[in-house]
Amino acid sequence: MKFQSIKLLFIFTILLHTSCKSIKPDRPPAATMLELPSSRSTVNIPIVIPLSYLEDNLNKDWSSKLFADKGLPLGGGLSADLDVTRTGKISLRGSENNTINVKVPMNIIGDLKIEKKVFGQNLSTNFPFNENLSPEISFIPVIGQNWDLNIQNLQINSWGRSMKYNLLGFEIDLDPLVRNQLQKVLDNQLKAANLSQLDFKHMAQETWDAFSDPYTVEQNGITAHFYSVPDKIMVKEEITPDQELILYLGLEGEMFSKLGSKPNIVKKDLPNISVNESKENQIDLVLPLTISYNDLDEYLNTTFSGQQIRTNNTTLIFPSNLKTQKYGDKTLLSMDFKAVRDGKKDVEGKMYFAGKPVFDKNSESLIFEEPQFDVKTGDFFSDLGIRFRKGKIQRQIKKIAVLPIGELLNNAQNEMAEHGYFETDFANFKVLNPSLDVEGIYSTAEDIRVFIRSQGKMDVQLKDLK
Numbered sequence: 001m002k003f004q005s006i007k008l009l010f011i012f013t014i015l016l017h018t019s020c021k022s023i024k025p026d027r028p029p030a031a032t033m034l035e036l037p038s039s040r041s042t043v044n045i046p047i048v049i050p051l052s053y054l055e056d057n058l059n060k061d062w063s064s065k066l067f068a069d070k071g072l073p074l075g076g077g078l079s080a081d082l083d084v085t086r087t088g089k090i091s092l093r094g095s096e097n098n099t100i101n102v103k104v105p106m107n108i109i110g111d112l113k114i115e116k117k118v119f120g121q122n123l124s125t126n127f128p129f130n131e132n133l134s135p136e137i138s139f140i141p142v143i144g145q146n147w148d149l150n151i152q153n154l155q156i157n158s159w160g161r162s163m164k165y166n167l168l169g170f171e172i173d174l175d176p177l178v179r180n181q182l183q184k185v186l187d188n189q190l191k192a193a194n195l196s197q198l199d200f201k202h203m204a205q206e207t208w209d210a211f212s213d214p215y216t217v218e219q220n221g222i223t224a225h226f227y228s229v230p231d232k233i234m235v236k237e238e239i240t241p242d243q244e245l246i247l248y249l250g251l252e253g254e255m256f257s258k259l260g261s262k263p264n265i266v267k268k269d270l271p272n273i274s275v276n277e278s279k280e281n282q283i284d285l286v287l288p289l290t291i292s293y294n295d296l297d298e299y300l301n302t303t304f305s306g307q308q309i310r311t312n313n314t315t316l317i318f319p320s321n322l323k324t325q326k327y328g329d330k331t332l333l334s335m336d337f338k339a340v341r342d343g344k345k346d347v348e349g350k351m352y353f354a355g356k357p358v359f360d361k362n363s364e365s366l367i368f369e370e371p372q373f374d375v376k377t378g379d380f381f382s383d384l385g386i387r388f389r390k391g392k393i394q395r396q397i398k399k400i401a402v403l404p405i406g407e408l409l410n411n412a413q414n415e416m417a418e419h420g421y422f423e424t425d426f427a428n429f430k431v432l433n434p435s436l437d438v439e440g441i442y443s444t445a446e447d448i449r450v451f452i453r454s455q456g457k458m459d460v461q462l463k464d465l466k
Contacts, residue, residue: 023352023374029328036442037451039255041228041285043211044278045458047203047247047427051092051100053462054245059089066106067181071113078172082110084181087132094239095138101157102137112165112172127165134160141245143235145273147201201270203424204233204249208270210422210429211251214263217411222299224408225262226287228253234276250276257290281457283420283431286439287412289405289450293324296448300324300333300401309396311389314342319351326443330354331368333401339386349377351386353397357448359438364406366441366450368398409436409452416454428461 066084073079088105095101112127136158144150156179163175214227230253238246256263300322309317321336332354339347352375355368373390375383386393413436420431434456442449 023327023332023354023372025325025327025332025334025352028326028332031326031328031443034329034442036444036449037286037440039286039288039451040252041255042250042252042278042282043207043284043458044248044250044276044280044282045207045429045460046279046281047249047460049245049247049462051094051239051243051245055090055092058092066104069181072177074112074172074174074177077115079113079115080110080174080177081113082108082177082181084108084178088134094241094243094245098140098237098239099138099153100141100239100245102139103134104137105132105134107132108174108178129165131161136160141237141239143200143237143247143273147204147270147273149200200235200247200249203427204235204270206422206424207249207429208233208251209267210420211253212265212267214258214265215412215415216262217408217415221302222295222408223260224289224412225258226255226289226412227258227263227265228255228285230268231271232274233271234274234278236276236279238279246279248276248279250278255285255287257288259291259295283434283454283456283458285416285454287436287452287454289408289452290447291403291450292447293326296324296403297322299403304335304400307400309393311339311386311392314344316340317351317393326445327354329443330356330370330372331443331448333368333397339382347377347379347382347386349375349382351375351393353394353401355398355401357441357443359405359441359450360402363402364404364409366403366405366448368401371398405438405450409438412436412452412454416456420456420458426463428463430459430461432457432459 064086066086068083070081071079072082085107086104087107090105091103093101108129108131110129112129113125114127115124135156137154137156139151139154142150142152156175159175163173163178165172165174208230211230212228214225216223216225218224230251232250232252234248234250234252236248238248240246301320304319304322307319309319311317316339318338318340319335320338323334325332325334332352334350334352337349337351339349341347352373353368354372356370357366358369359365360367371394373387373394375386375390377383377386413434416434416436417431420429420434422429434454436452436454439451439453442451
């Protein structure tokens with residue numbers, strides 16, 4: 001009698017223990033409220049343009065007409081015909097407050113015309129002049145909303161000589177007349193020297209398109225496409241003491257992924273320019289590899305096809321019909337099974353394996369930790385017998401239920417390096433040594449999300465303008 005009581009107490013203890021660990025797929029435990037990492041990504045590229053580079057291209061063809069006009073009014077019955085030609089090389093020098101100082105040698109040929117009444121008599125005469133000037137001009141270069149190089153805060157610091165003339169007692173000052181033309185002069189010089197190729201809109205559009213184009217990686221039949229939806233573009237100009245014009249070009253957007261067929265991306269026009277507050281050379285992308293439970297089911301059913309789990313010398317378990325779902329903070333793997341036992345009746349039922357998805361750096365695989373196991377056959381003693389061997393079953397399931405992504409990460413790294421090379425009319429761009437690291441894995445109601453951070457720098461090589 002005492003033996004029977006001990007046996008019943010033992011069985012009751014086992015039942016109590018197993019009931020506490022029971023997995024109920026239709027009643028999963030509450031999940032911890034975790035906020036998913038942001039997939040907000042940025043690209044920031046300092047484009048360094050030596051002022052000597054601009055200077056050389058401005059001086060490739062320096063014998064050029066700056067402007068010409070006739071009958072320009074000076075007021076008080078005075079007018080002038082002007083013909084202004086550049087006669088030497090432009091020199092550029094950067095100074096404080098983001099200012100560029102320019103010297104433009106030029107020759108002014110023209111006629112001063114006087115048509116006035118003097119003592120009741122009409123006076124009409126011309127005075128030809130021919131002057132060589134070397135004005136010193138300063139301005140602040142600014143990238144405009146149309147991505148052209150604009151000139152702001154134009155100042156003429158010196159003409160190199162006086163611009164005032166005394167004709168027949170009339171003092172004539174050509175300063176306002178020529179000053180009004182200088183904005184056009186400098187704009188025309190930029191275009192005449194082919195610096196319209198430094199119209200950074202094309203370069204910005206190329207960078208924008210490269211940022212949004214999907215790139216594809218594959219492993220073990222899994223095809224993943226990563227792409228971004230950029231929504232912000234930023235730029236800031238700086239003139240440095242090293243005599244360089246640096247453009248800090250930045251882009252921001254959300255990263256996405258898609259398994260299977262390549263997404264159809266509709267390219268967007270460049271948005272309005274915002275001010276770039278960063279001077280870093282940095283590519284910082286957060287790639288969310290989204291694996292739906294349906295895709296994971298397909299992969300695991302292929303992986304488990306033909307697999308068998310041996311629990312002891314007489315029993316083999318054949319799993320089938322694997323399905324995954326979110327289960328609290330874990331991912332639940334449920335499967336039908338058939339246990340074939342030597343000399344005994346076969347047993348069929350369902351097994352449940354719940355584990356927390358993590359990235360194993362040694363195997364470069366997605367594995368499941370903190371395992372939880374349960375079985376349901378409809379027969380108490382069959383359930384009990386299988387639960388007694390759950391440790392061995394769990395170890396074998398853990399070996400099979402893995403998702404290798406190391407090759408996918410390597411392919412993504414190589415693809416990023418290749419995808420990160422593009423050319424514009426005036427420069428080549430290349431991503432240097434991109435890194436990829438798994439930052440976290442999360443179970444959601446619809447999928448498992450693997451967040452991969454990729455970082456690198458951009459190398460920019462200027463071309464000779466032609």
